[in-house]
Amino acid sequence: MDTLPVNPQRQHDPSGAPRVQMLQAMVPVAVNLISSQLEAFASRLTQALFKVADQNVRPDEATSSFQTYQLLKRNHSSFYRLAASHLNSALSKEIGVMNTRKRLGEQGNLQDMSLVPFEEMENKILTSNLCKSLELNNADQLVGLNIRIGHVLRRTPIAVSQNPFRPEIFVHAVLDAWQEFDSNSKDSLPLILRLLQPEIFLQLNPVYQGLNDAFVERGIVVDIEGAKRQTKKRMVFTRREDLEASDPYLEHKLRNIFSDQNARKENASLPGFSGAESWGGSGDGMETITVDRQFFDYLTSIQRNAGTPDGVASGMHLREISRHRQSELTHIDQNTIELLARIFDYVFNDPHIPAEIKNLIGQLQIPTLKVALMDKDFFFRDSHPARVLIDTLAKSSVLLGNDASAEDPLYQMIEGVVERVQQEFDLQIDLFSDVVADLENFLREEEKQATTAISEPVQEALKQEKMRLAREFAENDVAIRVETGEVAGFLEEFLRTQWIRILTIAHNVKEEKPNALENALKTMDDLIWSLKPKNSAEERKELVSKLPAMLTLLNAWLNAIKWDEPERVIFFSKLAERHAAIARAPLELSPRRQLEIAVNIAQRASEKRLNRQAQDHVPKESDEWETMVDALESGVWVDFTNQADVTTRYRLAWISPKRTRYIFSSRQGHDSFSVSADELTEKFRCGEAVKVAAHSVVDRALVEALRDPPL
Structure with a gap:
């Protein structure tokens, strides 16, 4: 048989080497940042050793501590060199295994500790505690680094355990350096471990900051906050490593389809799959495989003639090829075709992909089959270029909606x-x-133009959010004064209805006019003070002298909000009566009367505080719709249905900084509209808004294709 040799290891990811090289370029960055700290680190450790030696009441421990202190103090330069060398080796080794599919290191934590000597167990526990503390202390920088490394490797954000610069690597490098540095390290290592608290150990925050900055300088710029929220809220598995997490048997099934060990038995419950013959090698690496040259030529001839018959949008076309050429195909080839057919079946049944785009994707069946035949990694790796293309086409079709037109530039681009x-x-x-x-470049350019088109709605939404926050500040300013219990009832109503409006304006313009807020707050405080009982002639005299200016400011503010209702006349009438009553009150209130007033004020204050606490602690039932709206990211697509039962697809183009306003628009940025978070939540709740699924269609298809059918 004329065969065509193919080595998928060299072909499937041509850009892998440059990505790993970028990570390798980070090693000297980290080593240099650590090297600049080694002297200070050794100094802190030396002082800690001396302190233990000086204060320890046990002679043997004091002697051991002092000897270790002397060793480090006299030979600190040797320790510097060893620490830097071990760190450089450890980081380089970690980078070297970044492309392996599974990490076995995490299994080390599962070993049985019952047979480990106590000293060794204690060392492991102390080391683990230090690593965890360093992770917590540097959590924000580590998350950013995880996201950027994942971006470089074209993966989702990696876990801390997969980060080659995680604290564990620095800790073990220092400990390895110490064991080489001290010939008697068996005795000194437990002492060093007990002293290595985060405040004494190397300061990793500037190291992680430097690494993040270095990635940014090399063009690795990502939306860190958005990626954090996406990772936190993600509801589906889209990485190959997560295939096992969603169903531990799925990857096992996938490998059995392409292996010769127990294949017939494992695949007996999967209609359409044949018993398999061997392919590739063991483990994660795939050896060179061969494919039938004549069969490849046959596929190429079909490919050049549009790939599929007109109107065929299902995996049946691939199955027909398999049946037609069955005598020429190995069991592995047949299984490959069946699995790929199932994936295309799922894509063609996706209701969110327009029929016109399904027909175009259908024309990729033959090229994709050729890829899958020569590179089984297509099924295992979500970043495989052919797999990414199908996903990108499916996601792009969401932008077109159900009214895909041949005149649309995006449709023409896909075509x-x-x-x-x-x-x-x-x-x-x-x-x-x-x-x-x-x-992707075409889509980015389109999105850039759409962003420009919604600039005015964005500015308006920012104003609305700013005003809403100003209102919240104003409400709090009034609430903390009312809770004292010293505010008269009619004045409390005035503050909550009218003065809040004034304070809202003052908070809104405080950056441009800071004096306005100060003036509004002072006028409110003076007004509250003017209605408090006055127990002396001096206080009454002060009230009389302040009233004219206070009333002038009060009227000026009320004129600014144009409060001209009859309630204004009634309010000032009550205010004048209260001021007159305070002025006519006896010069000296009796102790009994003062006590009654104080008790009443305390009682009112207590009631106000209890009422507010009760309102603040009202249990709020969790709402899946609120959670979903909070998890929305810019770029997602939502179908909105109006009262006439007409559905239109819009893109979430912008979210305000406080996530109180959301702007949706068409793909080109036209027909934009803004809604509040509460309004949007209600639309989702009542079915007027439906989020369009846009996560990896191939991932979902593969999971579905490998599930056991119902018996």
Whole structure:
């Protein structure tokens, strides 16, 4: 049989080496930042050793501590060199294993500690505690670093345990350096471990900050806050490593489809799959495989002739090829075709993908089959270029909605991408990466234009959010004064209805006019003071002298908000009566009367505080719709249905900084509208808004394709 040798290891990810090289370039950055700290670190450790030696009441421990102190003090430069060397080696080693699919290091924590000597167990516990403390102290910087490294590797944000610069690496490098530095380290290591608290150990925050800055300088700029929220709220698995987490048997099934060990038995419950013959190697790496040259030529001839018959949008086309050429295909080839057919079945049944785009995606069945035959990593790796293309096309189709038109520039772009793959693809998987890059550049440019188109609505929404926050500040200013119990009832109503409006304006303009807020607050405090009982002639005299200016300011503020209702006349009438009553009151209140007033004030204050606490602590039932709105990210698509039962698809184009306003628009930025978080939540709750699923369609299809069918 004429065969075509293919080595998927060299072809499936041509950009992998540069990405790892970027991580390798970070090693000297980290080592240099650590090296600049080694002297200060050794000094802190030396002082801690001396303190233990000086204060320890046990002679043997004091002697041991002093000897260790002397050793480090006299040979600190040797320790510097060893620490830097061990750190450089450890980081380089970690970078070298970044591309492996599974990390075995985490299994070390599961070992049985019952047979470990107490001293060794204590050392492990102290080391683990130090690592955890350092992770907590540097959590924000570590999260940012995880996201950027994941971006470099074209993965979702990696876990701390996968970060080659995690605190554990620095801790073990220092400990390894110490054991080489001190020939008697068996005795001194427990002492060092007990002293290595985060405040004494290397300060990792500036190291992580420097690494993050270095990534940014190299063009790795990502939305850190958005990525954090996306990771936190993510409801589906989209990484190959997560395949096992969603169903531990799925990857096992996938590997059995392409292996010869117990294949017939494992696949007996999967209709459509044949018993498999061996392919590739063991473990994660795939050895060179061969495919039938004649069969490849046959597929290429179909590919050049538009790939699928007109109107065929299902995996049946692939199954027909399998049946037609069954005698030429190995069991592995047949299983590959069946699995791929199932994936395309799922794509074609996705209700969110317009029929026109399904027809275009259908034309990629043959090129994708050729890729899958020569590179089984297509099924295992979500960043495989051919897999990314199908996902990108599916996500792009969401932008078109159900009214996809051949005149739409995006439709024409998708059509051009499909045509290029049909006409040009043979063995160079790089082509898929090229067309994905072209499509993504087109989408970015379109999004950039849409962002410009909504600039005015964004400014208006920012004003609305600013005013809302100002209102909250104003309400709090009034509440803390009312809670004292010293505010008369009619004045409390005035403050809550009218003066809040004034304070809202003052808070809103405080950056431009800070004196306005100060003036409004002082006028409110003077008004409250003017209605408090006056127990002496001096206080009454002060009231009489302040009233004219206070009333003038009060009227000026009320004129600013144009409060001209009859209630204003009634309010000033009550105010004048209260002021007159205070002025006519006996010069000296009796102790009994003063006590009654104080008790009444305390009672009112207590009631006000209890009422507010009760309101603040009213249990709020969790609402899935509020959670979903809080998890929304810019760029998601939502179908809105109006009262006429007409559904229109809009993109979430912008979210205000405090997430109180959301702006939606069409793909080009037209027909934009703004809604509050509460309004949007209610639309989702009553079904007037429905989020369009846009996560990896191939991931979902693969999971579905590998599940056991009902018996």
